[in-house]
Amino acid sequence: MTLATGEQAYADIALVDLLDRLLGTGVVIAGDVVISLAGVDLVQIRLNALITSVRREMAGG
Amino acid sequence: MGEPARYLYAVTRGLAPAVLDGVCGQAGERLEMLGVLDLEAVVSTVDLDEFGEDALHENLEHLDWIERTARAHDAVVQACAAAAPTAPMRLATVCLDDQSVRLRLEEWYDELAAALDRVAGREEWSVKVFAHPAPTTAVMEPAEPALAGGAAYLRRKKAATEERRAAEARSLRAVEAVDRELRGISVAARHLRAQDPRLSGHAGTMLLNAAYLVEAGDARRFTELVAELVRTHPGVSIGCDGPWPPYSFATLDRS
Numbered sequence: 001m002t003l004a005t006g007e008q009a010y011a012d013i014a015l016v017d018l019l020d021r022l023l024g025t026g027v028v029i030a031g032d033v034v035i036s037l038a039g040v041d042l043v044q045i046r047l048n049a050l051i052t053s054v055r056r057e058m059a060g061g
Numbered sequence: 062m063g064e065p066a067r068y069l070y071a072v073t074r075g076l077a078p079a080v081l082d083g084v085c086g087q088a089g090e091r092l093e094m095l096g097v098l099d100l101e102a103v104v105s106t107v108d109l110d111e112f113g114e115d116a117l118h119e120n121l122e123h124l125d126w127i128e129r130t131a132r133a134h135d136a137v138v139q140a141c142a143a144a145a146p147t148a149p150m151r152l153a154t155v156c157l158d159d160q161s162v163r164l165r166l167e168e169w170y171d172e173l174a175a176a177l178d179r180v181a182g183r184e185e186w187s188v189k190v191f192a193h194p195a196p197t198t199a200v201m202e203p204a205e206p207a208l209a210g211g212a213a214y215l216r217r218k219k220a221a222t223e224e225r226r227a228a229e230a231r232s233l234r235a236v237e238a239v240d241r242e243l244r245g246i247s248v249a250a251r252h253l254r255a256q257d258p259r260l261s262g263h264a265g266t267m268l269l270n271a272a273y274l275v276e277a278g279d280a281r282r283f284t285e286l287v288a289e290l291v292r293t294h295p296g297v298s299i300g301c302d303g304p305w306p307p308y309s310f311a312t313l314d315r316s
Contacts, residue, residue, distance in 0.1 A: 016260040017187060018131050020253050020270070021308035022152040027176065028313070029165050031069065033114055033155035 063110030067162050069154045070103045070137040074177045076145040084140045087112075087133050095159055097166035100173060103141055104162060112155045121153075135306075142306035146181035148173055149308050172313040179274075180311050183248055184304035186273045186283055189256075190239055191265035191298040192232045195225070228296075235294040236268045242290060246282055247273040251309045265298060272309035280304060 068087050073094075081092040086105030095102040110116055120126045134152055141147040156162045166173065244250045251274075255267040275283045280303075287301040 014260075014262065015128050015131065016256055017302070018135055019127070019152075020256070021272075021305065022131050022134060022149075024253060027072070027148050027173075027311050028151050029069070029154060029169055031153075031155045031165075032157040032161055033066065033109070033112060033117065033153075 067104045068107040072148045080144040146177040148311035176311040180307035186303035189300045190269035194264040249274040274310045
């Protein structure tokens with residue numbers, strides 16, 4: 001188990017955990033600039049982007 | 062350079078401007094506060110060549126851009142949340158000018174005020190529960206080939222299947238118990254979508270990806286309870302981190 005309490009630990013927070021929150025939950029006030037992705041779920045797009053990147057790293061390594 | 066616009070990080074109540082000293086916004090831009098009644102919008106200037114609709118569509122495909130933008134956003138939200146009640150905005154909330162930002166705060170004032178009341182003095186903790194990775198099954202490679210008749214093979218296979226089902230049921234009961242215990246000392250709880258194992262960095266299946274809203278004064282009790290749950294539920298892996306700004310709980314309810 002990791003119990004991250006200090007700033008250092010927070011800095012290491014996984015991007016996927018951050019995106020869960022920055023894209024998946026929380027306040028949604030529409031700005032003037034609409035993230036319009038033609039009906040495609042934004043969260044899905046970011047997951048695909050991440051998985052693609054992981055695969056690329058694995059293929060590269 | 063394209064047209065300038067305003068990137069909205071968070072809405073706060075009673076944030077002292079000095080808190081933002083030494084914190085930068087997207088692309089290193091200076092942070093500013095726009096007051097609306099007793100609320101503040103924390104904003105910085107961004108370029109529509111980067112944050113306009115077409116640009117966002119393109120940029121959200123690039124992991125390095127997403128990460129840079131998300132971490133800059135989070136750094137601002139963290140600084141705010143450490144100092145005042147904070148309602149974080151979603152990534153890439155962009156308005157064309159200050160007037161547009163103010164109009165939104167006025168329009169959503171009641172909901173924002175309610176969200177800030179809900180999270181004031183509280184923090185978010187993340188708890189994830191994973192199944193242990195499945196053991197490499199010995200079923201397919203019998204230790205005693207001489208005895209590996211068809212019937213014996215099927216018996217072993219059936220036993221392994223039953224054991225796996227029983228293990229899954231035990232794991233789910235453990236998840237329910239962990240969640241129940243943690244809800245007991247939390248103000249609110251929310252289940253997030255389980256993460257893909259390729260992203261979670263954990264080989265086992267994620268059974269629970271939960272966020273708990275905890276009174277700041279109860280944080281120690283919370284982490285101690287997690288540590289106790291780790292000991293009492295050895296059949297699953299439990300991970301905990303925080304405190305987070307209250308990302309999962311500053312939601313706007315409009316009926």
